[in-house]
Amino acid sequence: MKTNFIHTYVSVDCVVFGFDDEQLNILLVQRNNIDENDPKRLKLPGSLIFDNEDVDDAASRVLYELTGIRRMTLKQFRCFAAPDRASNPQDIKWLDQAYKPDIDRLITVAYFSLCKIGRKLNVSNITKYKAVEWCPLSELPDMPFDHNKIVEASLIDIRRWIETDPVIVFDLLPQKFTISQLHRLYESIYNKKIDIRNFHKKVATMTYVLPLAEKQLGVSHRAARYYKFDKKAYNRLKTSI
Amino acid sequence: MKTNFIHTYVSVDCVVFGFDDEQLNILLVQRNNIDENDPKRLKLPGSLIFDNEDVDDAASRVLYELTGIRRMTLKQFRCFAAPDRASNPQDIKWLDQAYKPDIDRLITVAYFSLCKIGRKLNVSNITKYKAVEWCPLSELPDMPFDHNKIVEASLIDIRRWIETDPVIVFDLLPQKFTISQLHRLYESIYNKKIDIRNFHKKVATMTYVLPLAEKQLGVSHRAARYYKFDKKAYNRLKTSI
DNA sequence: CCAAAAGTGTTCCGGATACACCCATGG
DNA sequence: CCATGGGTGTATCCGGAACACTTTTGG
Numbered sequence: 216m217k218t219n220f221i222h223t224y225v226s227v228d229c230v231v232f233g234f235d236d237e238q239l240n241i242l243l244v245q246r247n248n249i250d251e252n253d254p255k256r257l258k259l260p261g262s263l264i265f266d267n268e269d270v271d272d273a274a275s276r277v278l279y280e281l282t283g284i285r286r287m288t289l290k291q292f293r294c295f296a297a298p299d300r301a302s303n304p305q306d307i308k309w310l311d312q313a314y315k316p317d318i319d320r321l322i323t324v325a326y327f328s329l330c331k332i333g334r335k336l337n338v339s340n341i342t343k344y345k346a347v348e349w350c351p352l353s354e355l356p357d358m359p360f361d362h363n364k365i366v367e368a369s370l371i372d373i374r375r376w377i378e379t380d381p382v383i384v385f386d387l388l389p390q391k392f393t394i395s396q397l398h399r400l401y402e403s404i405y406n407k408k409i410d411i412r413n414f415h416k417k418v419a420t421m422t423y424v425l426p427l428a429e430k431q432l433g434v435s436h437r438a439a440r441y442y443k444f445d446k447k448a449y450n451r452l453k454t455s456i
Numbered sequence: 457m458k459t460n461f462i463h464t465y466v467s468v469d470c471v472v473f474g475f476d477d478e479q480l481n482i483l484l485v486q487r488n489n490i491d492e493n494d495p496k497r498l499k500l501p502g503s504l505i506f507d508n509e510d511v512d513d514a515a516s517r518v519l520y521e522l523t524g525i526r527r528m529t530l531k532q533f534r535c536f537a538a539p540d541r542a543s544n545p546q547d548i549k550w551l552d553q554a555y556k557p558d559i560d561r562l563i564t565v566a567y568f569s570l571c572k573i574g575r576k577l578n579v580s581n582i583t584k585y586k587a588v589e590w591c592p593l594s595e596l597p598d599m600p601f602d603h604n605k606i607v608e609a610s611l612i613d614i615r616r617w618i619e620t621d622p623v624i625v626f627d628l629l630p631q632k633f634t635i636s637q638l639h640r641l642y643e644s645i646y647n648k649k650i651d652i653r654n655f656h657k658k659v660a661t662m663t664y665v666l667p668l669a670e671k672q673l674g675v676s677h678r679a680a681r682y683y684k685f686d687k688k689a690y691n692r693l694k695t696s697i
Numbered sequence: 698c699c700a701a702a703a704g705t706g707t708t709c710c711g712g713a714t715a716c717a718c719c720c721a722t723g724g
Numbered sequence: 725c726c727a728t729g730g731g732t733g734t735a736t737c738c739g740g741a742a743c744a745c746t747t748t749t750g751g
Contacts, residue, residue: 220504437721678748
């Protein structure tokens with residue numbers, strides 16, 4: 216009988232993207248049981264998975280516990296299983312306190328997800344974390360485990376994903392949004408300038424982006440028209456192709 | 457202390473693609489310790505992962521043990537962790553014999569890989585499997601666990617992958633190949649007809665596909681020119697973009 | 698000379714790019 | 725009236741798609 220096969224705990228970690236009209240942000244949580252001044256107090260939201268729980272379900276659960284939202288768009292992108300990914304003494308100590316002692320190794324399945332940043336998150340009844348905060352991509356702190364690597368990998372994957380299914384960007388915007396918001400979002404994602412006139416034309420060809428009668432109020436310049444994303448039109452289009 | 461977190465074995469499974477000038481094939485292995493007439497005697501090559509082994513390394517090891525080839529192109533595409541994926545009594549029985557008793561749950565990390573089908577596989581010293589065989593995609597048998605699902609998922613992913621990095625198709629062809637072989641390969645992957653004249657033009661724009669002086673011999677029709685893939689030219693191009 | 702596969706050019710369309718000015722609003 | 729951001733049109737380029745005949749070779 217072989218005894219050297221891994222027998223391990225498995226977790227899920229979620230990279231939740233949000234867009235604040237300026238840049239992409241990621242939702243981080245502050246760990247319980249950790250020194251307030253610990254430079255690595257922030258981490259990606261995640262959890263060990265339960266018996267009888269699929270990894271996708273575990274990721275959904277983490278997001279629900281975190282935001283109060285069920286059925287968020289969510290995509291698995293990689294399993295991280297380097298043998299030393301949970302070998303830092305500080306990280307082991309935290310695992311011991313948060314879960315149980317003697318977790319000698321931990322592999323994780325990483326997901327990305329998208330969230331309207333203005334949305335009120337149901338974090339009231341969260342005791343699991345001390346705090347939840349949006350953190351701009353450009354200002355990410357050092358995080359425990361390999362969470363920095365996970366975020367890096369998620370960026371590559373989310374760009375690939377958007378190219379094949381551009382619809383997910385609308386998960387990052389409010390229900391009503393202006394062309395200008397959509398424009399800034401695309402620029403943030405692709406990290407380059409996009410000509411605004413060409414962008415208007417591009418949006419005009421998207422039959423699932425509908426102009427509304429409503430316009431901005433109280434702005435000290437010409438008011439922008441609001442648009443909405445029409446999911447049904449999008450699905451019709453997608454299935455007909 | 458919480459006790460209901462999963463504590464489990466983890467495996468890797470590999471979907472190895474090969475191309476026989478007609479269609480895509482997948483490399484399947486025949487399980488030891490199983491009735492020769494068992495309809496599910498064929499499965500994807502895979503293995504539990506060891507302590508101190510990353511999943512990527514485990515997948516490389518499986519491929520090396522299977523083919524004798526080190527450093528095959530290989531891409532992780534999904535973790536499969538449905539709680540009931542290893543609940544079939546036959547599958548449990550086989551796990552007991554192949555590894556150890558009391559594996560109650562098993563999650564797997566799936567990879568796809570690409571192999572020149574004509575390549576001699578070093579299967580001589582393999583005692584792990586009774587046999588190894590290429591199986592056309594259109595004739596896949598029922599397989600144990602969720603291996604049929606895994607293959608299905610791999611197809612979606614490999615097509616997505618080729619779109620963003622077409623280079624991997626050359627892993628499926630011999631070192632010297634004709635345009636016609638490349639053409640049939642593209643048609644198989646995309647499962648549609650591709651105009652041959654446009655295809656010639658497309659290949660002509662690929663600066664990393666170089667014509668050789670050599671032509672086919674002994675064919676009873678006009679001999680086709682051989683081409684080769686120039687990895688260096690490809691990498692230069694890729695990094696310059 | 699016949700069968701079988703290799704190889705070759707032109708036209709057209711649609712989508713992407715480059716580019717600069719007027720419009721509406723609040724202060 | 726001015727500062728601020730919203731909104732619009734034209735010309736060009738490039739890649740992809742459609743489409744059919746001639747060439748080479750062995751038998």
